[in-house]
Each structure stands twice: as C-alpha cells, then as structure tokens.
Amino acid sequence: MKKLPVTDAVWLMLENRERPLHVGGLQLFEYPDDAPADFLHQIAEEFRAGTLVKKPFNQRLSKPYSKLGSYSWIEDTQFDLDYHFRHSALPNPGRVRELLSLISRLHSTLPDRHRPLWETHLIEGLEGNRFALYTKIHHSVVDGVAAMNLAMNSFSPDPQVRDLPPPWARSRSDLRIDREHGAREAVDASINKAGSGARTVPGVIKALRDQYKQARIHEAEVVPYQAPPSMLNQAITGSRRFAAQSYSLARIKTVAKALDGTINDVVMAMCSSALRTYLASQNALPDQPLISIVPVSVRPQGEDSTGNAIGFLLCNLATNVGDPDARFGLIQDSMRRGKARLSQLSREQIVNYALALTSPMVLGQLLGFKGDRKPMYNITISNVPGPRETLYWNGCRMTGLYPASLMLDGQALNITMVSYADSMEFGITACRKSLPSVQRLLDYLDDALNELADLAGV
Amino acid sequence: MKKLPVTDAVWLMLENRERPLHVGGLQLFEYPDDAPADFLHQIAEEFRAGTLVKKPFNQRLSKPYSKLGSYSWIEDTQFDLDYHFRHSALPNPGRVRELLSLISRLHSTLPDRHRPLWETHLIEGLEGNRFALYTKIHHSVVDGVAAMNLAMNSFSPDPQVRDLPPPWARSRSDLRIDREHGAREAVDASINKAGSGARTVPGVIKALRDQYKQARIHEAEVVPYQAPPSMLNQAITGSRRFAAQSYSLARIKTVAKALDGTINDVVMAMCSSALRTYLASQNALPDQPLISIVPVSVRPQGEDSTGNAIGFLLCNLATNVGDPDARFGLIQDSMRRGKARLSQLSREQIVNYALALTSPMVLGQLLGFKGDRKPMYNITISNVPGPRETLYWNGCRMTGLYPASLMLDGQALNITMVSYADSMEFGITACRKSLPSVQRLLDYLDDALNELADLAGV
Numbered sequence: 009m010k011k012l013p014v015t016d017a018v019w020l021m022l023e024n025r026e027r028p029l030h031v032g033g034l035q036l037f038e039y040p041d042d043a044p045a046d047f048l049h050q051i052a053e054e055f056r057a058g059t060l061v062k063k064p065f066n067q068r069l070s071k072p073y074s075k076l077g078s079y080s081w082i083e084d085t086q087f088d089l090d091y092h093f094r095h096s097a098l099p100n101p102g103r104v105r106e107l108l109s110l111i112s113r114l115h116s117t118l119p120d121r122h123r124p125l126w127e128t129h130l131i132e133g134l135e136g137n138r139f140a141l142y143t144k145i146h147h148s149v150v151d152g153v154a155a156m157n158l159a160m161n162s163f164s165p166d167p168q169v170r171d172l173p174p175p176w177a178r179s180r181s182d183l184r185i186d187r188e189h190g191a192r193e194a195v196d197a198s199i200n201k202a203g204s205g206a207r208t209v210p211g212v213i214k215a216l217r218d219q220y221k222q223a224r225i226h227e228a229e230v231v232p233y234q235a236p237p238s239m240l241n242q243a244i245t246g247s248r249r250f251a252a253q254s255y256s257l258a259r260i261k262t263v264a265k266a267l268d269g270t271i272n273d274v275v276m277a278m279c280s281s282a283l284r285t286y287l288a289s290q291n292a293l294p295d296q297p298l299i300s301i302v303p304v305s306v307r308p309q310g311e312d313s314t315g316n317a318i319g320f321l322l323c324n325l326a327t328n329v330g331d332p333d334a335r336f337g338l339i340q341d342s343m344r345r346g347k348a349r350l351s352q353l354s355r356e357q358i359v360n361y362a363l364a365l366t367s368p369m370v371l372g373q374l375l376g377f378k379g380d381r382k383p384m385y386n387i388t389i390s391n392v393p394g395p396r397e398t399l400y401w402n403g404c405r406m407t408g409l410y411p412a413s414l415m416l417d418g419q420a421l422n423i424t425m426v427s428y429a430d431s432m433e434f435g436i437t438a439c440r441k442s443l444p445s446v447q448r449l450l451d452y453l454d455d456a457l458n459e460l461a462d463l464a465g466v
Numbered sequence: 467m468k469k470l471p472v473t474d475a476v477w478l479m480l481e482n483r484e485r486p487l488h489v490g491g492l493q494l495f496e497y498p499d500d501a502p503a504d505f506l507h508q509i510a511e512e513f514r515a516g517t518l519v520k521k522p523f524n525q526r527l528s529k530p531y532s533k534l535g536s537y538s539w540i541e542d543t544q545f546d547l548d549y550h551f552r553h554s555a556l557p558n559p560g561r562v563r564e565l566l567s568l569i570s571r572l573h574s575t576l577p578d579r580h581r582p583l584w585e586t587h588l589i590e591g592l593e594g595n596r597f598a599l600y601t602k603i604h605h606s607v608v609d610g611v612a613a614m615n616l617a618m619n620s621f622s623p624d625p626q627v628r629d630l631p632p633p634w635a636r637s638r639s640d641l642r643i644d645r646e647h648g649a650r651e652a653v654d655a656s657i658n659k660a661g662s663g664a665r666t667v668p669g670v671i672k673a674l675r676d677q678y679k680q681a682r683i684h685e686a687e688v689v690p691y692q693a694p695p696s697m698l699n700q701a702i703t704g705s706r707r708f709a710a711q712s713y714s715l716a717r718i719k720t721v722a723k724a725l726d727g728t729i730n731d732v733v734m735a736m737c738s739s740a741l742r743t744y745l746a747s748q749n750a751l752p753d754q755p756l757i758s759i760v761p762v763s764v765r766p767q768g769e770d771s772t773g774n775a776i777g778f779l780l781c782n783l784a785t786n787v788g789d790p791d792a793r794f795g796l797i798q799d800s801m802r803r804g805k806a807r808l809s810q811l812s813r814e815q816i817v818n819y820a821l822a823l824t825s826p827m828v829l830g831q832l833l834g835f836k837g838d839r840k841p842m843y844n845i846t847i848s849n850v851p852g853p854r855e856t857l858y859w860n861g862c863r864m865t866g867l868y869p870a871s872l873m874l875d876g877q878a879l880n881i882t883m884v885s886y887a888d889s890m891e892f893g894i895t896a897c898r899k900s901l902p903s904v905q906r907l908l909d910y911l912d913d914a915l916n917e918l919a920d921l922a923g924v
Contacts (some may be wrong), residue, residue: 025483025576025578025579045558046558046559048557048558049557049558049559052557086899086902088898088899088902090567091705091898094567094571095557095564096555096557096568097554097555097556097557097558097591098555099506099507099510099553099554099555099588099590099591100503100504100506100507100555100590101504101507106553109548109552110554113552116578117575117576118483118575118576118704120483120574120703120704120705120899121483121703121704122703122704122705122899123703123705123899130557132557132558133555133557245578245580245581246576246578246579246580247549247578247580247581440546440549441544441546441578441580441581444544
C-alpha cells in the first residue's frame with residue numbers, strides 16, 4: 009500500500025462537483041486503407057478480452073475520501089474494465105463539432121472514487137475516415153506531461169506494427185515516462201528535503217525582490233498579483249467546454265524566424281491576440297494587460313549539461329496593446345526576462361520559486377476562497393514538446409493530438425499546446441458557463457497567426 | 467422565486483458523488499418507413515433552433531448548495547440548450563447491450579447544479595431500425611411518476627401527428643401531470659398540516675401494533691426491520707448499471723388469472739424468483755426471506771369514489787422458499803394483507819404510515835449512516851401504471867418505455883415496472899460495484915415467468 013505524496017493527494021482534496029481534477033488527451037486517427045467495417049468493434053473486443061491491467065491502471069484509493077489528505081493506492085481486486093474502457097460513437101454527420109461536444113461532456117464528469125481513476129473512450133463515426141481516442145486520468149495519478157508521455161508510448165512510429173497492447177496493459181516502466189524532466193518529482197523531492205528548501209529561500213527572495221524592482225522600470229517585467237480582474241477569473245462551475253485545433257508548425261516557425269523570436273513567442277502572441285478578440289467580443293477586455301503563468305524549460309545555473317528543469321514565469325500578454333508589432337515585442341521581452349531570471353537560479357531555487365508562484369493559488373482553493381479575489385495571474389498557457397515523428401496505432405496514422413486540462417476556482421480558461429510532427433496542436437479547456445462560446449478562440453487563433461504572418465511579411 | 471418544500475429539498479441535501487438523485491426514462495422508437503437518412507439530425511436541429519423553454523425546464527437553483535435545505539428555483543437567464551439536449555450515438559453493432567451500456571453511464575453522472583437539473587439524449591444507431599430517447603430529471607424537480615407522465619405527454623396516440631414540440635417547450639400545465647394521484651403532494655400537504663398529522667397518529671400506531679401482533683402468527687405478515695442483511699443492502703458507490711427488457715403483458719395476465727392472482731402478484735413473484743437465482747449465483751441468498759417495500763394504490767377508508775391514494779406496504783418475497791407454488795402463495799398472501807391493512811386507514815393515515823416506513827431511511831441518509839446497518843427492507847419494487855395505447859412521436863412508433871430509478875445508501879437495487887400497451891416494461895437500476903453482472907436479472911425474470919406459466923399450466 010503506497011501512501012500518496014502531498015503533491016498528489018492535494019488533487020483529491022481539492023476536487024469537488026465544480027472542480028473535477030483529471031487531465032485528458034484526445035487523439036485522432038485515420039483508418040488504414042484495408043480496414044473492415046467492424047475494425048473498431050474488433051479492436052474493442054480484443055481489448056475487452058485481455059485481462060492484463062498494470063499499475064497505475066489497476067490501483068484504486070484504499071479510502072475514497074480523507075479530510076486530512078491521507079490517501080493510499082491499493083489494487084482493485086474487483087477491477088471492471090467495462091467501466092473504464094468504453095466504445096462510443098458520434099451522431100450523424102460526425103463533424104469535429106460533434107466530437108468536441110462529446111469530449112466536452114466526457115471531460116466534465118467526475119470519476120467513481122471507488123475505482124481506478126481513469127477512463128478511455130474509443131470513438132467511432134468521425135467524418136473523413138477517422139476515429140478518435142479520448143483518455144482521462146486523475147491528476148493525483150499523473151500530471152499532464154506524464155499523461156501525454158503515457159499516451160504517446162502506446163503508439164509507434166512504425167506503420168507496420170500491429171497488436172499494440174492497450175495503454176492499461178503496459179506498466180509504468182514500459183511506458184518510459186521521463187521522470188527526470190517531471191516538475192512534480194522535483195517538487196516532491198524539495199518538499200521532502202525541508203532543510204535544503206530553507207537553504208534556497210534567500211536566493212528566491214532575492215529573485216523576487218529584483219523582479220519587483222525591475223517591474224517599476226520595465227513594462228515587460230511582471231510581478232505576482234499585478235493581473236487585472238477579468239472574466240477569466242471567476243468562480244467556476246462543473247461543466248466544461250473543450251475545443252481543439254491544429255495549426256501549421258512550419259508556418260509558426262517561419263513567422264518566428266522572420267520576427268527574430270522563438271516558436272513559443274509566436275504561440276504566446278497568438279494566444280494574446282485571440283484572447284484580446286474574444287474578450288472584446290464579450291465587452292470584457294481589461295484596460296490592463298492580461299498576465300499568463302507559463303511553464304518553461306530552463307537550464308539551471310551552476311549545473312553541467314545533464315538536462316533542464318521546469319520553471320514557471322509570469323508573462324505580460326500585452327492584450328491592451330492594439331498594434332501587433334508593439335504587442336509581439338512586449339510579449340517577447342516579457343518571456344526573455346522571465347527566462348533570464350529563472351536561469352540565474354539553481355535547480356532547487358527554481359522549484360521553490362515555482363512553489364512561491366503556485367502555492368497561494370492551491371492554498372486559496374483548499375481554504376475555500378471563491379474565484380472573486382484578485383487573481384495572481386489571469387490564465388495558464390502551456391506549450392509542451394510532443395513527439396516529432398508521425399505516430400501510428402495498429403497501422404492507423406495519428407492525425408491529431410490535443411491536451412485537455414483542468415481548472416481551479418478563479419481560473420476559468422486553460423490553453424495547452426503540444427507540438428506533434430509538423431503541427432502545433434492547441435487544446436482549450438474552459439468553464440462552459442463562465443466563458444460563453446469560448447470555442448470561437450479557435451478562429452481567433454487562426455486570425456492571430458495570419459496577423460503575425462502579415463507582420464512578418466511571410 | 468419559489469422556495470422548495472422540504473420533500474423536494476431533501477433530494478438536494480441527500481445528493482453526493484455516491485448518490486446522484488435523479489430519475490430517468492428510456493424510450494425506444496421505430497423510424498417511420500419514409501424516414502430520410504438524416505431524420506434524427508433534422509429533429510435535433512429543429513429542437514436546437516427552438517427557443518421556447520418552459521417551467522420547470524428553465525428553472526435553476528438560486529444557490530446550488532444549502533446545508534439547511536433552503537432552496538429556491540429561479541429562471542436561468544443564461545439557459546444553454548446544448549448542455550441539456552444532446553444528440554448521441556451507439557457504436558457498431560448498436561445492440562441493446564450497447565444502448566444499456568450508454569444509459570448506465572449517463573444515469574451515473576451528476577448534473578451541474580448551476581443549471582436546470584435535467585438532460586435529454588437523442589440516441590441514434592440502435593439496430594432494428596430504431597432510435598432511443600433518454601431523459602433524466604432531478605428528483606427535487608419531479609418524482610418518478612410525474613417524470614413518466616411528463617414524458618408520456620410529449621407523445622401522441624395518433625401516428626399522423628407531426629411537429630410535436632420537445633418536452634422542454636411544454637409547460638407543466640400543458641403536461642397535465644396527474645397531481646391527484648401523486649404521493650408526494652399528499653405528503654407535502656400532510657407535513658404542512660402538522661395538526662392534522664398529529665390527529666392521525668393513534669390510527670397509524672394501532673395499525674403498526676396490529677401488524678406486529680399478526681406477524682407473530684402469520685409468515686406472510688411483515689414488520690419493519692425484519693429484513694435480513696443481504697448484498698442488496700450495502701454502502702453504494704457512484705456508478706450505476708441500468709438494465710431493461712419488455713415482457714408480454716398478455717402472458718402475465720393469463721398466468722395471473724390461472725393462478726387466481728393479480729398482475730402485481732405475478733410480477734412480484736417474477737422479481738422474487740429472479741432475485742433468488744441471482745443471489746444464489748453470488749452465493750449470497752439469505753436464509754430469511756427478502757422483504758420488499760412496494761408502493762400500491764389503495765381506496766382509503768371512509769371516502770367516496772373520488773380516487774385512490776398511494777400507500778407503501780412491506781411484502782415477504784419468500785426468496786427462501788424453493789417450491790414455486792408455495793412461494794407464489796406466500797407472496798400473494800403478503801400483498802393481500804398489506805393492502806387490506808392500508809385500506810382500513812384514512813387518506814391522511816396512509817400518508818403518515820408511509821412516512822413511518824420511509825422517513826427512518828431518509829433520516830439515516832441525512833445523518834450519514836452508511837449502508838451497513840440492519841435494513842428496514844431489502845429492496846424497492848414499484849409497478850407503475852403506464853399508457854394503455856401505443857404512442858407515437860412525430861410518426862415514430864414507441865416500442866419500449868423503461869423507468870430508471872435512484873438509489874440510497876444501503877439499497878443497491880431498484881426494480882420498477884411500467885405497463886405499456888401489451889407489455890410489462892422492467893427497468894433495473896443498480897449500484898454497479900455492489901451487484902456484479904446484475905443485468906443477468908433480465909434472463910432470470912424470463913426464467914421466472916416461464917416457471918410461473920408452467921405452474922399455472924398455461
């Protein structure tokens with residue numbers, strides 16, 4: 009019986025009807041040319057016939073609720089695959105609209121805490137000779153990056169490979185989850201070493217003090233709680249809207265190069281412009297710029313070349329700036345400053361700096377603060393590196409791969425991007441009630457990329 | 467702003483993740499001969515285009531939670547039909563198995579309390595040229611009988627009628643809900659007249675005292691808490707299994723006549739035999755007979771012919787009796803005794819007798835007793851009179867009509883029957899974890915009817 013570390017258990021303590029706390033992933037596939045009519049039915053039957061279920065997919069909570077956050081995983085001896093694995097279908101005409109409507113619904117429901125906290129849906133009926141796979145896993149089991157790795161390792165770059173086992177029949181070690189780069193493991197390690205944590209405090213305080221000093225001089229420098237109140241920052245309800253679309257990575261790269269920026273600068277600018285248009289359409293664009301928290305991968309100071317660390321920075325989205333050129337410049341400057349600050353810290357300091365930025369948020373939720381307080385930041389925007397090669401699942405080409413995230417009270421919108429082969433895959437997760445018609449952001453992101461391409465003259 | 471009476475509000479107070487408290491209904495329809503391929507898509511589009519939403523379908527809770535049970539309905543000014551009305555589909559091969567798997571899932575999820583507490587799903591892809599409609603409504607809005615009436619009034623006995631509005635565009639008064647026969651209204655009235663309630667206490671006590679006296683002499687006489695512990699009476703989890711099937715009403719009538727019993731005697735005996743087989747297969751058949759609570763319609767004493775009242779009786783299901791003849795006799799005797807006792811009471815006494823039987827159960831749930839106490843009864847079995855004529859929905863013949871019920875802690879199974887045209891429609895709702903493979907009851911009910919037909923020699 010393995011006791012959950014506090015960083016996992018907190019996701020169980022925070023969960024309620026308004027706040028389901030799982031992460032999800034949606035993948036689209038093309039049928040192989042020679043697929044029989046009952047291709048998916050056959051796959052589903054094969055999956056159902058298999059009895060191998062490995063950790064963590066066969067683990068349930070020993071007690072489903074604990075006020076003090078004391079949770080343990082035990083094996084579910086009554087494991088019921090039919091509950092976890094479901095074959096679904098889209099109604100006629102099976103457009104992406106019908107798919108996103110189904111995913112919005114599936115992403116809204118709470119899991120049964122008496123069972124392992126995951127579900128996989130195999131979805132037929134998508135137009136264009138395609139089908140979809142949607143998986144949700146509770147954040148107490150894996151974080152978003154691990155969930156994506158877990159999904160990715162279920163597929164193969166080889167279109168000839170067949171008989172790939174379902175994800176739940178692969179063990180965690182089979183899945184080669186890249187734990188070295190996991191932010192959560194680092195946080196766990198840091199919390200477990202309170203002494204070393206304390207040792208890093210002066211460095212973190214120095215970094216924050218410098219940040220506040222610079223913010224008085226430079227617009228691009230951002231400090232916590234500078235974010236304006238906005239409609240993105242309300243008490244959330246339990247129903248979700250999920251929207252997703254692919255954008256050309258080649259085009260984003262070309263724009264980035266012409267503007268002398270990074271891919272990340274361009275996607276941040278796309279989000280900024282889309283948010284600006286959306287909020288203006290709702291008569292809710294704040295006079296002050298929106299502030300985003302952004303996880304970034306940085307090389308810590310004083311370490312050899314054995315890998316990067318995940319840190320968090322606050323980025324000025326310049327949503328109050330009308331001119332696209334000036335807006336891009338400000339966003340780019342803000343990202344650069346944030347990264348420069350992080351890279352001056354050690355690995356442990358980076359973790360503690362991240363805790364300083366994120367723990368007031370989590371503490372607020374635990375203490376029951378509603379989303380009506382001044383936000384520390386307005387939105388989370390994550391850009392996660394994904395697979396570079398085209399992947400296949402039993403000969404079916406994966407044509408899309410979209411992350412679905414979770415939300416906390418006071419944070420009604422999350423935008424997460426994953427790069428995949430020659431695409432940048434956007435997944436938008438929102439509180440359906442707080443943000444009406446938020447799926448329009450997909451079109452606004454298109455407009456934003458066009459605007460940036462015009463600016464870059466490409 | 468209308469404050470909810472305590473009998474409605476209690477269903478909101480009792481609800482949690484393990485205990486969603488809505489009732490549901492599933493209807494099957496045949497496509498008309500001339501239906502185009504996009505028939506359902508057209509209906510769905512028409513429904514979506516309509517803007518008329520009447521009470522109670524446009525009413526949300528003014529505050530979603532209240533520890534003291536003080537709830538009010540207000541109009542949802544941000545009403546979002548796409549949340550409430552959903553077009554779904556079954557995967558290939560679209561058997562009843564796939565349908566029941568979907569309904570089990572839909573019946574398990576909690577509604578968003580920030581919206582009106584109902585959902586309707588139009589489901590395509592059912593084999594045999596059929597489609598389905600599933601509706602769930604929170605028990606705080608309507609009880610099971612009202613929900614069925616509400617659904618029934620959305621259809622027509624005339625196959626020629628077209629352009630029937632969706633249920634949510636019809637008002638409560640349009641729906642002609644037969645409130646006179648509603649048990650809940652009577653309970654409300656009784657609670658609101660505490661004085662008259664007190665006046666009926668001696669009569670109720672006399673009835674209970676007599677019941678206990680008779681129970682010492684007659685096996686068929688049942689008293690509260692005589693029920694044995696059983697696997698039906700455990701703490702429940704949040705996932706449901708829904709199973710449903712039609713049985714020939716003509717055959718049940720023939721058997722009833724040959725055995726000199728009522729239709730209700732026969733369906734009770736069917737349930738008894740099916741439960742006996744199921745529990746034996748799980749090595750969990752108690753030595754003592756299972757006890758069912760049964761709502762029945764009785765003519766109260768001392769009233770003219772202006773209608774019946776709904777009372778509750780406890781029935782000895784004789785699940786410990788191997789001989790089908792003796793088992794049927796005991797069940798029949800138990801039902802007769804229960805009805806005779808109720809018919810000696812006045813209308814108000816019937817209500818208070820019902821409260822005496824059911825309120826310890828509800829109080830126990832409110833006080834957080836788990837399902838591990840001695841049960842007052844083992845199972846609820848309801849037989850609700852339904853429409854006698856075949857009904858149509860925009861020219862589509864309704865071929866099946868099944869009720870889905872709710873469950874409380876310590877009551878992991880509910881069997882509800884509705885008569886419809888020439889069928890008896892069984893709906894079985896169960897806690898998916900407490901009762902493995904409970905869908906097998908459908909086959910055991912078939913076997914039970916055959917056994918009774920053999921016994922009756924028909």
